[in-house]
Amino acid sequence: MTTESDSRGVALVDVVDDEPSRVLIVDDNPVNRRLLRAMLAREGYEIDEADSGEAALSCVVDVSPDLVLLDVVMPDVDGFDVCSQLKAEPLTADFPVIFLSALTDAADKVRGLNLGAVDWITKPFHQAEVLARVRNQLQIRHLTRSLRSANADLLHKQDSLREDLAAAADIQRSLIPRSAPVTHPVEVAWRFTPCESVGGDIFNVLPLDENTLSAFIIDVSGHGVPAAMVTVSVMQSLSQHAGVVMRPPKNGDITPPAKVLELLDREYPFDRFDRYFTICYTLLDSKTGELTYSSAAHPEPLLVRADGSLERLEKGGTIIGLGHVVPFEQGHAVLGKGDRVFLYTDGIIETENLQGEMYGCERLETLLQEVAGDALQDACEAVMEAVAAWSGGAPANDDITLLAYQFNGEDADSESAGA
Amino acid sequence: MDITRRDEVTVFHLREPRLDACASGDFKDQLIEWVDEGNRRLVLDMSEVDFVDSSGLGAMVSVLKRVGLDGDMVICGVCEPVMRMFRLARMDKIFSLVTSQDDALVAIKS
Known part of the structure; x- marks a missing residue:
């Protein structure tokens, strides 16, 4: 036609x-x-x-x-x-x-x-x-x-909208990493499942220099196309050369996480898109295992030590877009060999079972401790399976994203080369 | 949402259990209309709300900003799960939070 x-x-x-x-x-x-x-x-x-x-x-x-x-x-x-x-x-x-x-x-x-x-x-x-x-x-x-x-006309239009959405979903997927960066002695794994074709979740793992790995996860309020368009814009702002994560004039100074959130808060006042977002931004020194982070009202990232103990990474501030109503705090931790950090969106903990009860933080924390000895990929899969089982097969009504990384220490490269 | 006037204060009693992406648009529009009509002293009774997401928080902040410095907004009856969300988003540092409506009426700036 x-x-x-x-x-x-x-x-x-x-x-x-x-x-x-x-x-x-x-x-x-x-x-x-x-x-x-x-x-x-x-x-x-x-x-x-x-x-x-x-x-x-x-x-x-x-x-x-x-x-x-x-x-x-x-x-x-x-x-x-x-x-x-x-x-x-x-x-x-x-x-x-x-x-x-x-x-x-x-x-x-x-x-x-x-x-x-x-x-x-x-x-x-x-x-x-x-x-x-x-x-x-x-x-x-x-x-x-x-x-x-x-009716036939409407069906035809619906088909073309569906095709557009599928194309949008491909574009959104093209923003997330294709494969984990290999230059770092850091293992990375993720699961990304928008509840519609496109969604308001996005994440990235990005080496900023030879030792520094940035990893962040974002949840824009709402789902579907408007939220997805905002994720594209924010991803653009957080790319290496946009002046946020690396500061001009000489793109070499890495911006501390709390400052990154402050810059985003200034760039995305809530009336700009009538959307809010939460973000958790982390920087990991892959030589020393030093971690700095800050969250903007995002579910607290979880640090699971190699021995199975767990810490909530609680430092941060409020939702991006409220106009610096409270300052963003910055947290610090040191990862030892085998320690893991899990970033996730609220879709995981707010998944409800048939009785309307949410999966919740506590269950997630217990599970992550239980699978602390498993491979990182398997641990991520265990979370997705547990959430799917919790919902009893009901279709998800929020985007679900999980991003995890494990610090393998400086000698990881030579070890894996020898294996 | 029930709206009552007590002296010079407007009390909004939220009757829906969820203040989420679906509900927050109406909530925001209604309150902002009220504020724009000159009612700048508000009490928000959230005792029946058991879930607030980032859209809900955003809507609450929009209303607070609209109330401005010459007005006041006090929130009461926040249950523990919602309070946890407030703490996560540092809303406990932005909003005046009290236990009951009576406390709110005492706490609100005259």
Whole structure:
């Protein structure tokens, strides 16, 4: 379909409606046919005639009538047979049929209507009654057709919207890392599942220099396209050369996490997009294991030590976009070999079970401690499985993102090279 | 949401259990309309609210900003799960939080 016909879909239907309606008269009595033809032609309808049931069945597809006026009592194939054959055949089932008959028994009328006829006119007929009933049925027919055409048009538009969304989802996915950075003795794993095609969650893992790995996770309020567009904008701001994570003039000074959040808070006042976001931003020195971080009202990242003990990383401030109402605090920790940090969005802890109870922080913390000895990828998978099991298979109503990294220490490279 | 006037103070009693992305738009519009009509001393009774997300918090902050320095907004009846969210977002440092409506009426600036 061309764009032009797209935008004028409804108008096209009106054009179709302006064409004269075709009425097929089926009657073995030539006087009746002549009478009906004269009457209906005066109203501007186009008339076709068939003098028997067989003739009607053989011409009906070519004629493609908007209405069939069908006599019941005819030799050989009678009106009831014609009607049931029309209704049985998909090509002709849509043609509305009005019976026109001298039969006055209620049982005959019921039989005719049960066969799929839309009306019944008793002979001898009154001209005004025939015209009124014909007009009614043609009107219904045209309304049905406009509706069907509008519906097809809508379905077509919906398809193209769906394609656009799928393309948007691809674009959003292209923003997150394709594979974990390999230059660092830091192992990274993630799970990213928007609840619609696109969502308000995004994350990135980005080496800023040879020793510093930045990792952050963002949750924009709301879901769908508007939230996703904001994630694209924020990702842009947090790219290496946008002047936030590395400070000009010489792109070499790495911005401390609390300062990054302060800059974002200034750049994204909530009335700019009428959206808020929460973020957790971390910097890891891959030589020393030193971690600095700050969160803007984001669920606290969890530090799981190699021995299975757990610490909440609690430092931070409020939602991005409120205009520096409270300063962002910055936290600090030192990772030892095998220690892990988990960043996640609230979709995980706010997943409800069938009783409406949320999965919650405590369950997540317990689980992460239980799987502390498993590979990082497996630990992430365990979380996703636990959340899916908690929801009892109900579709998620929030985006779910989990980003984890494990510090393997300075000698990790040589170890893995030797393995 | 029930709205009552007590002396010069307007009390908003939230009746919906969730102040989330779905509910926060209406909530914000209604309160801001009220503030713009000159009612700058508000009490927000949240005793029936058990869930607030970032959209809800954002809406509350918008209202607080609209109230301005010459007005006051006091929030009462915040349950523990919502309080946890408030602490996470440092809202406990921005909002005046008290236990009951009566406390709120005492606490509110005249």
